[in-house]
Amino acid sequence: MVGLFGIAAACVLVGAAGFMADPGPAADGVRSATAVVTSGEATTGEGSKPPRPTTKKDAAFGPAAGEIPSGAHLGPTADVPAVQRLDPQLRAALVGAQEAMQANGVQMWITSGWRTDAYQRRLYADAVAEHGVAYARTHVATPDKTEHTTGRAVDIGPTDADYWLIRNGSQYGLCQTYANEIWHFELTAVDGQCPAQRTDALG
Template sequence: MNYGKSARPAARRTRLWILVVVLGGALIAAGTSAAGFLGRATGPADGVVPDGTTVFDDGVPAVAKLNPALLGALRSAATDAAGSGVTFYVSSGWRSPKYQEKLLHEAVSDYGSEAEAARWVATAETSAHVAGDAVDVGGADAASWLARHGAGYGLCQVYANESWHYELRPEAARKGCPPMYADPTADPRMRQ
């Protein structure tokens, strides 16, 4: 008996489950489980950064696995910035290739295309984060402090669209930071 409820919601749920089963089957046939592809569980060991992490947190792999020269410059700058009441938080540092690929897949989903996602997230093969050569500094005051003083430590913002992304350019202490790329798609290192 139908008491005025439409059968359409049940039909939609059925189509959705069929889609999930078909996509899941395609992923399994390709050698990837649906849970593995969609979930791609990552954690601190892959470079996920717990809230409140600073550049001095050696127990966090995203900090501990940064290039030692980059980490030294960050810590020197952070020590000096602390005198002005500024704390350098790390929102992202070193990342495993697995975590980088997860971020890229999420960016493609969020931005709607690989081309648009590439303006924000590199592949695991080209990412300076995977190499331990980049850090995303958390806190607007820290990013602002680095924009004014970072070159003196060799710390340069590399992309105009990412005020939080810094890499080590040792020559910047003498010559200043090089011009920024508009975004990662303009960076020749991303074309490998």
């Protein structure tokens, strides 16, 4: 009897351990719902890398909403909504700048371009949840305050390309818009001169 009881108890313990080791679909669902919007790259302050949204299982995200997956190397002629729905004059300026960069050994990628209003709202809401309202207001504009939703703004990487554009972008009409975002460019130059930068997304 003792032997049988010991075997039965051992089976119960093994089964319980297996159940605890497998959280099941519900736990997976929680993880996907709380996935972080931006990659592990630094995104605060001048000189940091551009935020690159990662894929979420959410209707507000995905290529159709303007998302560019982390690690994608897209140029200004890429056949994706985030690029194709940019303002045509902005895309033409980016093509010219990219050709000049490549001639100087610098690679340029579009890390974020056009976005839907819903996508922008989710980026803002997630920034609030992740970093607080003060950070979100200066780093992630609401849909009515950003040119990403109109297709007239683009985020560029890597850092070498950002600095090249800061030095030379005005020749193509491209200007760094916010002092705290070296990756964010808009077609705002007039006669080869960029206007004064705004401090951040609040202006």
